[in-house]
Amino acid sequence: MRDTLKVELVTQYLNDLEQFVKDLPAHVNRRAVIPTWEFFVQGHITLEKMTKTLHIQDNAALGETALDLAFLRNYPHHFSTKAFTRHEKMRAIRCKSKCHGKRLLSKLISKFDQEAKYSNMLLHILRKGFEGPFLKSEEIIEPLLRKIMMQAGSWCQSEHLAPYSLLVGPAMSGKTRALHELSNHVCVVYICLRPPTSSGHPPRSALAPTMLPPGMTTSALEKHYNKFLTATFQVVADFFRAQNETISDEKTKLKNWFAYNFSNDLKFEESNQFSRDVLKKMETCSPLKYGQENEQLQKALADMQSQAGFVLLAIDEAHALLSSPNAYLEHATSFFPSFRRSLRETLSDGVFTILTGASSLMLFNTTPDPYKSNPEIKWYPDAQLPLWLSGHKLLDPINQLGTFDAMVSAITQPGTWTDLVSADRLVSYGSPFFAACFRDAIACHQERNLILWTLTELALSKLLGANSDTVIRQERCSGLQAFLTAPQALALLGPTIQPQLSGALHLSGEMILSHAAHCKYVKPDSNLIVGNYPSQFFLASAANTFRQSHEPVIVECIKKLTEILRLGLDSKQVAREIASKIILLRAMHEAVPYSHSLDLGPDISEEHRINLLKNGMVFWNHFNEIHYTPDSEDLLKFLHRGMAAQCASSKQSSFDHLFTIYLKPENSDRLDEEHVTFCGISVKDQITEADLKIRNHEWTDTHSGIRISNKNPYLVLLMSLTTKAPSDHLQRLPKPAGQRRASQVFHGLNEFPCLTRNMVNALTELLNVEPDLPELHSGQQDHCHWKKFVHTSNPLVYRQDDRQ
Structure with missing residues (x-):
């Protein structure tokens, strides 16, 4: 039986290889075919190099045939496994030895088996969930x-x-x-x-x-x-x-x-x-x-x-x-x-x-009517109305399905720090689906960590949409970011930084219908749809884990977001807000495994410095917009949800973002509002030392209206994102009245050690989403002509350098 199978595979390989060679373009150098093929089969050159050499880079079907043939030649026993992606096959072919390749494929097969097992588990839990009571x-x-x-x-x-x-x-x-x-x-x-x-x-x-x-x-x-x-x-x-x-x-x-x-x-x-x-x-x-x-x-x-x-x-x-x-x-x-x-x-x-x-x-009623292009059938027999019904409206979609936070109850509120960071509790916020699945899986005696892994993978797949399996596996295998579409990139950022989804109409619709965004308002006849990603720790965790674990993904997300913002109005201000949130999330991610002290400067008293550095605890993984000035009770609620706040500018003039700092006593695990303080972040394009001194009073708890216990210190971070300053530029705010405020000033993207060079470049492009027109023309041939053109076509917008 085994010998028969070997003969069948060899015969299939030879027949398919012969057909592959016949299908090559006529102008291909036939002497180059055999050595190129052998190099490819032995893993010495990539699929891209092979297809280019044989002039079939534009023939996707022939390229796939070549990959399948090379995989069959190297790993005939795994050829029947259809779950491998093209990148997984290529990785196996290019392994330094067949033993390494077989180990790789065996690991992948084990993973497939595990995924199938927990897919079946999830399906069982889903069925069980449909039988349970409908909450509220x-x-x-x-x-x-x-x-x-x-x-x-x-x-x-x-x-x-x-x-x-x-x-x-x-x-x-x-x-x-x-x-x-x-x-x-x-x-x-x-x-x-x-x-x-x-x-x-x-x-x-x-x-x-x-x-x-x-x-x-x-x-x-x-x-x-x-x-x-x-x-x-x-x-x-x-x-x-x-x-x-x-x-x-x-x-x-x-x-x-x-x-x-x-x-x-x-x-x-x-x-x-x-x-x-x-x-x-x-x-x-x-x-x-x-x-x-x-x-x-x-x-x-x-x-x-x-x-x-x-x-x-x-x-x-x-x-x-x-x-x-x-x-x-x-x-x-x-x-x-x-x-x-x-x-x-x-x-x-x-x-x-x-x-x-x-x-x-x-x-948005963009599906074409089948009769629109048919001249033979144009009218209803009775009403004599055009079949396309021009001007007829859609009935408004229904979006008020208030299931969000349906699993949150009084017992969800944590009493201790241990309760606060418990996954069992955090999964209750947001979509009731995750909490219900978690509850039912625990009741079925499934292992807690494996349940969370399964639900995280499911959450990620819902964010990424239709081809999520391909994206997830390609990223984890090869780090290639090219598979991400603009909606997928936006979905990976959405649950954590909350970009507004009301500008690009069809993109907003796609985000809501295919990428787990929430619809807050929709009026198709007015071409208006408002969506967002509300505060949901579990969904944010899935997005963060995937995005932060793969640097190319972060960079690609930023680039795709820049492309989207170029279509919007007032995109420069939005870009600044988004860039600062990306930086803060990146800093949080990097700070978890590599915790170190922050130089808080001499402005804060020694007692408050020790309290802030020794006892200060931070717990958040996403931003949520607020339209009020919070107090210590609100800040504690932010902590419960694991969220930071983006402040609406009309309601908060001092800070753009806030997150809770909990001053946890060494001898107590119980949560108490008395130990709540905050970090306020103000984000600017550029700010000078003179600005810092003039506006120093604005960045205080008193001016901001944030009410906390007057015995607690607080932290202020000022981001001057596009400053090009010398290294000795002012690093802290001038000393305020009182000694409860610690501060740090960051001048330019290079001041953030959590950012890689590629991230800095991508964020720089994001911040320049509305480029300076004279700078675009600088460096061109006949520079003086272009400079004069800019001033002539934009009268009084720019100051003339050569005033008389």
């Missing part, structure tokens, strides 16, 4: 239902595109669970269109292939959707007709319906009685003449409404509707316009559709 149902579900009913009532065919709305929220915010919880109040027809390759929960519904039929024309697709909706409505009507004959209690009917429509134990595309009944109805429907489809749909709708009352059609993972039934065509249209047009024919406020797991293309 009255506060979350009842307002959601009122909003849906209001949307259904406001639907008007002459004003809106179709009777549907998007339930918008980040991954793991409980959207799917909320849809299921709504079934306690109304009839919910739930269908999940999860991709076939996904192993998530709930699984892909048995009706997903019916909703996404391949190969259909647009007209056939609309008839198909009309038939599908008609059959679904008939099945709902039949079910409740039978229930109404024997049961009077509405809650019992809805409970029975939910069991009929959805089972928590269903596997991938596994059918249940509901899906079988719908498919049977579709099969038994007789062919109808033109126009009769709509008549039959309205009849089924009226029957369903009379038997079941209000019905909610809930389509989960709805982004699948943006795929195409004819993906091989150059200008193929998606399923979504046809599905939306069929929904439009449901002329009743008794049925409404909710889409979750949608795409930003759905959010």
Whole structure:
């Protein structure tokens, strides 16, 4: 058996290699092929070098074939393992010996097995979570239902595109669970269109292939959707007709319906009685003449409404509707316009559709209508309205799903420093998903550290979005940052530094729908969407761990952010705020393993110096914007969440950022507000010694209005980010009244030892996001001409050097 396998692999290798050589461009020097191939197979040259030598660098398919052949030649026993990435294969090929390569591959396989094991564990926990009670149902579900009913009532065919709305929220915010919880109040027809390759929960519904039929024309697709909706409505009507004959209690009917429509134990595309009944109805429907489809749909709708009352059609993972039934065509249209047009024919406020797991293309109505470019079909037979319905509006998306911090309670508040830093407690903040999974895994006697590792990997995958597995593995294997997209870079920064997500419209939509950002406000018709990453320690921890562990990732994130800021207004001020937060986070990361004393200068008394240096404890991993001046009680709450504060400029004139310092007594672990103080950070572009002296009074607890115990010292850091100063420049603020303030002044990015040269260069580019126009022209040929042009085209903006 083993010999047969060897022969098959050798035969496959020789045949594929022969075909590979035949597929090479005709102009390739055939004498160079064999030595180049041998060098590549032996790991002496890279894949890029080999493809360039053989002139196939633009032929990705041939490059992949070459890599697979080289891997087969070196490691035939691992060839059948499909989980290896191209970079993992290349690493193995380039190992200094086959033994080293085999050890590398064995480690990777062990890791794959571990990931599969904990993926199964997570799936088990997810299923368990769906069976548990829904927390704060009255506060979350009842307002959601009122909003849906209001949307259904406001639907008007002459004003809106179709009777549907998007339930918008980040991954793991409980959207799917909320849809299921709504079934306690109304009839919910739930269908999940999860991709076939996904192993998530709930699984892909048995009706997903019916909703996404391949190969259909647009007209056939609309008839198909009309038939599908008609059959679904008939099945709902039949079910409740039978229930109404024997049961009077509405809650019992809805409970029975939910069991009929959805089972928590269903596997991938596994059918249940509901899906079988719908498919049977579709099969038994007789062919109808033109126009009769709509008549039959309205009849089924009226029957369903009379038997079941209000019905909610809930389509989960709805982004699948943006795929195409004819993906091989150059200008193929998606399923979504046809599905939306069929929904439009449901002329009743008794049925409404909710889409979750949608795409930003759905959010802003940018999906093309299939008839727009078809001159033969332009008008509705009745209303004579253009099929594209120019000017028709989308119903506002629903984003008020208040599940954030649902797992936080009075017992979450720490009483001691040990409680404060406990992962068991910190996981409760933010999305309830993490805390619920952690709780259920502990109840299943899973190992704590492995649970946290699994959840951290999951959090990271939700931040990075669709190709997260590729990005994570490529970064950890090769450190290559080129795989990061702009939204992914922003997502890795978002939970920690909170860049505002309200400028670039479609980028904001993508961040919310695909990269775990939260939607605070959305109005598609006004092209307005506001999103952010609220205070969530666990998500920030996942982003920090990945970003700070790979220097190229940090640098690439900064570069991508610079590109985004170049599209915005007042980007220079934003860049300064962001740069300072990146520096502070980097300093925190570097300070953890390499703790050392800070020179606080002579301005602070010896007693306060000892208290600050010996007892001062800092615990935070992300920033959160605040619109008030905090006191010691607020600072203690910041500490509880592990957050630092970014101060809104309209509310705080002294400091841009604040973080809590806790003066922990040596003999006590108990947390006490009396021991709370702060570090205030003020960020400037450039500041002179004269400025420091004139504005010295501003950087005090008194001027800032931050109320703390008057016996506690505090720290002030001043960042002058673009100063180019000599090394003997003033390093501390002038001595204030009193001796409780310690201070440190940083002049320029080179003053921060936590930054590498590449980080300094990237941050410099970020700070220069609005470059100085004369500097852009300096150094060019005919410098005087360009200088004169700048002054002429910008009158009185710059001072003339040669005043008369």
